[in-house]
Each structure stands twice: as C-alpha cells, then as structure tokens.
Amino acid sequence: MSDVPGARRFGTGPLSRVSALIYTLLIVELLVLLTAAPGLVVLVLLNGGVPLMAVCLLPTGPALSAALYALRHRSRELTELRPATAFWRGYKLNFGAAMQIWVPYLLVLTLVGTNLGNFSAAGVPGWWAALLVVLAAGATLWVANALVITSLFAFRAVDVAKLAAYSLGRFPAATLANACLLIVAAGVTLYATEAALALLASVLTATLLWNARAMITEVEQRFTRQ
Template sequence: MRVRPGAPVLDSAFARVCALVHRLLTVGVWTVVACSPTVAAGLALGGDVRNLPLLAVAALPVGPAVAAALHALHAHRPDLADLHPSADFRRGYARRFGGALRIWAPFLALLTVLAINLTHLEVAGVPGWWAVPLTLITVAACLWVAVALALTALTARPARQVARRAADTLMTRPGVTFTVAALLVVAAAVTLAGSEAALLIAAPVLLLALVRTVAKGVIG
C-alpha cells in the first residue's frame, strides 16, 4: 500500500494502528509464501521421526523468511504517507538471505541431532535423565537462534559476529533473554493449542515483539 505524496492523510492514533495492522498482515502473508515449501514438505512427510533429517532440509527456507519478516517489521515507521511493507520484506529477504541461512542451517543440524537423540534414548542405551540436559540445550539453541536472526535482520554484520553477539546477549542481558523465552513459550503454546497454521497467523505479532526487544535491548 503506497499513499500518493501530498495526499491528505488522517494522522491519528487510529490511522497509525491501521498502518501497523496493514504491515503485520502484509508481512504475515509474505512470510507464509516464503515458508510454503516447508509447509508443503511437512504435510507430505508427516511426523515420522525417521523423516527428521528431511524435515530439517525442508525447513531451510524458514530462517531467511523470518529474517526478512523481522527486517520488514523493524522498518515500520509512523509516517503514514510511506507504507510499503512488501518492498521492505523483499529487500530484507534479498539482503539478509545469506546471513540468515548461515545462522539457520547449523541450528537445524543441531536441532535434528538433539531431536533424534531425545527420541531414541532407549535405543542408544543411555539413562533417561539424559533427556534433561538435551532439552536444556534445545531450549538454549532456540533462544540463541531467535536473537541471532533478529540481529541478522537489524545489522549487516558477518554471521560469526552475529552468532557471538547473540550468545553474549543471552548471557549478559537477562531482560532480553526473559522476553525472548516468553515469546517462545507463547509460540509453543499457540502451536500446541491450535496448530502450525495458528502459529503462522500469530507469527507477525510475535516477530514484531522479538525485533523490538532485541533492537531496544541490544542495538540501542
């Protein structure tokens, strides 16, 4: 949506809310489109544990899509004469694709290994209490990748620097860590109570909260 320069715009709280809702909806649609290969692969492969490696490969488009969404949401301004979330999403996707993939791919590889181990504890012959540290590592990895993708969307730094800064943030910024953890809990609750489709619907709001938290707590 682009407003013609010079056209009268209702500069009010209601208009600003409408502009934000427009951006959330538009970014949400583009995120679903970018993640559609993953959604299709997930439906085709099902929830069989043996398909975890294939599901991980199918999930590769999600990282760049999330980074692009975070970039587009962060680009929102209260200037109602300049509404172009689609362009912001495409720009973020093009600029952050490589960096996001270098963060996302190792995370998926680690997550796949952890998931396979958690679902095959008896086969591996290890005690059941091993599930606790493996679960903690999984949670820490999810926190790290959320902050890392937000940093990727906000800055043009190399992936290694982003990875280190994300880890440092989790250890030194308890406010950011707590908020990101709360957002992940909400995302998990939405998925469990509804479905992956419900998570896709709620994703723009959760991503907006994530990028604003990281931008305020880490960048500025």
C-alpha cells in the same frame, strides 16, 4: 487546513498508526507464508522424521529475517506504507547471512530431535533428555538474537554468533521475554498445529523485535560506526 501551524497531517494520528501497524503485520504475514510455503506445506501434510522437518524449515530462516527487517523499517504513517518493498529488500539483502545462522541451528535441532526420538533405545539416563531439551531451548534463544542482529546489521556470521551469545547474558530481561515467547510458540504447536503457529509469524516476529530493543540499541552504539 494542512497549512495551519500545529495541524495534524492525515495518516499521523493514533488510529492511523494502529491501522498502519495492522496493515504491515498482515502484509508481512502473507509474505512470510509465501516465502516459507514450500517447506511449510510439506511439514503440515507429511509426517516425516526429524531430518525431513529440518529440511522443510530451511526457507523459514530467510523469511523470518526479512520480516524482522520489514518490521524494523516500517513507516508509522498510514500514507507512507511500503511493507512489501521493505520485506523483499530485506529478503535479498539478508538471505545468505540468515542461512549461515539458520542452517547450523537446524542441524542442532536435528541432532537433538533424533536423540530424543531414539531415547529409549539408547539406554542413557533420564537427565540426558532434560539436557537435550535445555540445549534445544538455548539454541532457539540464541538463534532469535542472531536473526535480529543479522537482519538489521552487516556483520560476519562469526561475529553475529558471538554477539547473539553475549546478548543472552547481557540482556536477561529480553532473554526471559523470549523464553516466554518460546513457551507460547511451543504451546500453540502442541495444542493446535504448526499451521496455527505459521499464521502468527508476523505477530511473534514483531514481539521478538520489541524484546530486542535494548540489544539493538547497544549493537548500534558499540559495534557500528556512527
């Protein structure tokens, strides 16, 4: 029947596409947990200070970058699924670039967290705490854009940083959507645990990639050679 004109090939129907997406998300989730496991285990089991938390989160950056790469290059057909191959390719390609973005972000969070943790002893006005929270939220929205860009394109770190900052204002709908995603992630962490958030890594990453569609298109059209 496959030779009949207009006949649908196996693995290309709506149910197959949904199955392919679920399978890809599950595999990517397992690989994110595997690559980020050393830090996540310590983070969940130990009640350390902010610097230790930052060190524990170091492996998460390259893991999320590889997840973005794998989800971007995923096949829609059930018979052509190779999410693990795409994940490891993205992990190898983007490890260094992702760390160049992720490490400065963690340094900012460490400074913010340390200041908030010692806020009462510092004797500074209350608005300073609000400013620090805004700084941390802004840095998180920036790093979300930066990870998408550095995972899908080969730019210098300084150019990634500029494009990520530029995109915050250039695509306000995406920035707002990512802010909502950040609120959801904060809520999951607050009312559950960091482990629960880690179990949603592939879904949150897929949502981030979906929110970044307009940004990705503009970067492709304006900043890459066709």
